[in-house]
Amino acid sequence: MAEIRVLPSRTAYSTQGEIGARIVGGEGPYLLGDDGRRYLDASCGSGSLIFGHGDEKITDALLNQSRKLTVFPSRHFSSEIVERYGRELLDFGPPSMSRVITFSSGSDAVEASLKLALQHHSAAKQPQRRKILGRNASYHGNTIAGLAAGGFVERRKPYESVLGRCAKASHAHCVACEFGRQAESCALECAQSFEHAILAEGPENVAAVIVEPIVGAALSAAPPDPRYLPRVWEICRRHDVLLIADEVMTGFARTGRPFATTHWNVEPDIIVCGKAISAGYYPLSALLVSERLVHGPLARDKYFQNGQTFACSPVGAAVGLAVLNRLADGTVAANAARMGELLRASLRKELPRELINRVRGMGLMVGFDINASSFKNPRTVPPARCSDRFQRAALKRGLVIYASNGSAGSEAGDHAMLLLPLTISEHEVRETTALLVAAANDLLEAENK
Numbered sequence: 001m002a003e004i005r006v007l008p009s010r011t012a013y014s015t016q017g018e019i020g021a022r023i024v025g026g027e028g029p030y031l032l033g034d035d036g037r038r039y040l041d042a043s044c045g046s047g048s049l050i051f052g053h054g055d056e057k058i059t060d061a062l063l064n065q066s067r068k069l070t071v072f073p074s075r076h077f078s079s080e081i082v083e084r085y086g087r088e089l090l091d092f093g094p095p096s097m098s099r100v101i102t103f104s105s106g107s108d109a110v111e112a113s114l115k116l117a118l119q120h121h122s123a124a125k126q127p128q129r130r131k132i133l134g135r136n137a138s139y140h141g142n143t144i145a146g147l148a149a150g151g152f153v154e155r156r157k158p159y160e161s162v163l164g165r166c167a168k169a170s171h172a173h174c175v176a177c178e179f180g181r182q183a184e185s186c187a188l189e190c191a192q193s194f195e196h197a198i199l200a201e202g203p204e205n206v207a208a209v210i211v212e213p214i215v216g217a218a219l220s221a222a223p224p225d226p227r228y229l230p231r232v233w234e235i236c237r238r239h240d241v242l243l244i245a246d247e248v249m250t251g252f253a254r255t256g257r258p259f260a261t262t263h264w265n266v267e268p269d270i271i272v273c274g275k276a277i278s279a280g281y282y283p284l285s286a287l288l289v290s291e292r293l294v295h296g297p298l299a300r301d302k303y304f305q306n307g308q309t310f311a312c313s314p315v316g317a318a319v320g321l322a323v324l325n326r327l328a329d330g331t332v333a334a335n336a337a338r339m340g341e342l343l344r345a346s347l348r349k350e351l352p353r354e355l356i357n358r359v360r361g362m363g364l365m366v367g368f369d370i371n372a373s374s375f376k377n378p379r380t381v382p383p384a385r386c387s388d389r390f391q392r393a394a395l396k397r398g399l400v401i402y403a404s405n406g407s408a409g410s411e412a413g414d415h416a417m418l419l420l421p422l423t424i425s426e427h428e429v430r431e432t433t434a435l436l437v438a439a440a441n442d443l444l445e446a447e448n449k
């Protein structure tokens, strides 16, 4: 019988069976397998589980609200809990933000941000401003418009022929500088490439630029030069182009601050939120919309033409409120900053450099490159997809990581992220390092036989 690959099970999960276990539960930073093992989960629902698994306060909030009201016709009514959430989310966000709209996933919030940018320009009597600009090596979700705005080659590939054309500026990953610069000679050509793209498209045609403040999946936690985002923001303002910050991965204290754009005092027109907004307990996402946009031409429009069944979810709002409550006093963000430093320092010190290098990131968004050039195993040279092999080695040791590729352009360049809960302890940071070191040594041994 032919091997089934695309939909390998009735539930369409991938049954790669590397480990052969089913996950039956979660506890703090651990996943519990039916094989009796505890897996240290450093992928954490792709970065959403900021308090880890099994958090009682969040699940209580979810259950209590589910008993009262789950969905309502938001076109005709408002809801107390959704309004309260909107107010508190704005208090948590940067002061320049003045409206909130909630959705269900990072991808549909990205999509909504692009539509809102288009609606803004239509209301401003510039309906020809339709073009969205993105960057090489970036990820903005898996919808057709999100993939088009993004530059993640592997994820775009199957749909390339139907993706709308979005011009791309350079990424801002200094170690793979597209202009061949070293730190000392950096002239911020990466930021300037946005201006070149805007001029090439005709500034009068460009609606918005979308960026991840720190690139996640496509580059594994690559923070830009500190001057980069302020320069991009300045270019956008000069050309009346909206700046959309996709903070789906970086938002809600992951980088040690509520939002990553505040590290550089940049005030985007729209901030896209997802993942940790619900700590991974409910499909929730949101747009934060700036005062400037809300009180500009959009003020004349009555309705944002983007209704969705689960937009304005009361359950999402209740979960979101419980998350904000936990983040309010700043101790979780401070722990993320401190544990992130500790993790990077111990990885730099202990991981074998011939395999792992360029440890990077901010807060508990931690990444590194995986370099297979020292492998001697003739079966695996050239060493394609060594990130997958490293991920498998880590799984065998009981550690789940977020492996990816593309940092060296196109699909080349292997890397991985660690996205631990922000409540992680020093002991758990040391355990993560020890498991990674063991996995790295296992792989080196297997590949050099």
Ligand SMILES: Cc1ncc(COP(=O)(O)O)c(C=O)c1O
Residues within 6 Å of the ligand: 046, 105, 106, 107, 108, 110, 139, 140, 141, 142, 212, 216, 217, 246, 247, 248, 249, 274, 275
């Ligand atoms: C920066 C960024 N934007 C958008 C998305 C899409 O979010 P979701 O997977 O919730 O649709 C992701 C998901 O990884 C992301 O990292």
